[in-house]
Amino acid sequence: xxxxxxxxxxxxxxxxxxxxxxxxxxxxxxxxxxxxxxxxxxxxxxxxxxxxxxxxxxxxxxxxxxxxxxxxxxxxxxxxxxxxxxxxxxxxxxxxxxxxxxxxxxxxxxxxxxxxxxxx
Amino acid sequence: xxxxxxxxxxxxxxxxxxxxxxxxxxxxxxxxxxxxxxxxxxxxxxxxxxxxxxxxxxxxxxxxxxxxxxxxxxxxxxxxxxxxxxxxxxxxxxxxxxxxxxxxxxxx
Numbered sequence: 001x002x003x004x005x006x007x008x009x010x011x012x013x014x015x016x017x018x019x020x021x022x023x024x025x026x027x028x029x030x031x032x033x034x035x036x037x038x039x040x041x042x043x044x045x046x047x048x049x050x051x052x053x054x055x056x057x058x059x060x061x062x063x064x065x066x067x068x069x070x071x072x073x074x075x076x077x078x079x080x081x082x083x084x085x086x087x088x089x090x091x092x093x094x095x096x097x098x099x100x101x102x103x104x105x106x107x108x109x110x111x112x113x114x115x116x117x118x119x120x
Numbered sequence: 121x122x123x124x125x126x127x128x129x130x131x132x133x134x135x136x137x138x139x140x141x142x143x144x145x146x147x148x149x150x151x152x153x154x155x156x157x158x159x160x161x162x163x164x165x166x167x168x169x170x171x172x173x174x175x176x177x178x179x180x181x182x183x184x185x186x187x188x189x190x191x192x193x194x195x196x197x198x199x200x201x202x203x204x205x206x207x208x209x210x211x212x213x214x215x216x217x218x219x220x221x222x223x224x225x226x227x228x
């Protein structure tokens with residue numbers, strides 16, 4: 001069974017940094033592209049970033065480009081999201097999400113999310 | 121960035137009725153790289169349709185997708201009580217993958 005468990009969320013002040021992690025299990029992690037998708041409270045879904053199986057291809061939403069870095073460690077079956085210069089509008093539930101196969105594929109599994117709240 | 125506009129914003133129907141949800145793109149979606157997701161309150165989204173018309177694993181055949189280019193449709197042939205939820209379309213054919221704003225399907 002595919003499991004994606006996010007961690008690292010919490011309350012952080014504007015301008016500070018936060019690193020999210022996602023522990024994957026139940027599938028061969030190194031074979032699949034991965035993504036981060038966020039959802040502000042009561043709002044819709046926003047794709048944030050995606051990374052190919054070998055980290056060669058990475059994409060970011062324009063809204064976060066330059067402030068967010070996605071990475072992965074295939075040896076640890078883990079996905080990460082380093083978020084810097086956080087803003088109030090970054091407040092959201094952040095989902096770790098697996099692509100069907102490659103980066104240009106839909107998302108077929110989602111974690112339950114970790115909540116990031118940016119507030120002073 | 122491809123903007124996806126979903127309509128209607130809210131759809132009120134009764135169990136057993138047919139639901140038709142629309143997703144319109146601001147420019148052509150490459151190779152019909154269009155997916156539909158269902159999200160229920162307090163849950164993560166679930167993939168329903170990919171490639172505009174292919175059902176994901178385990179999805180009942182009352183769900184179907186169609187369309188190409190800039191106009192796509194999700195149809196639920198006969199609504200079951202568990203189908204009332206929010207539905208999102210997403211395009212994954214460009215470097216900026218974008219979601220529509222969602223259609224809420226509510227019980228009439």
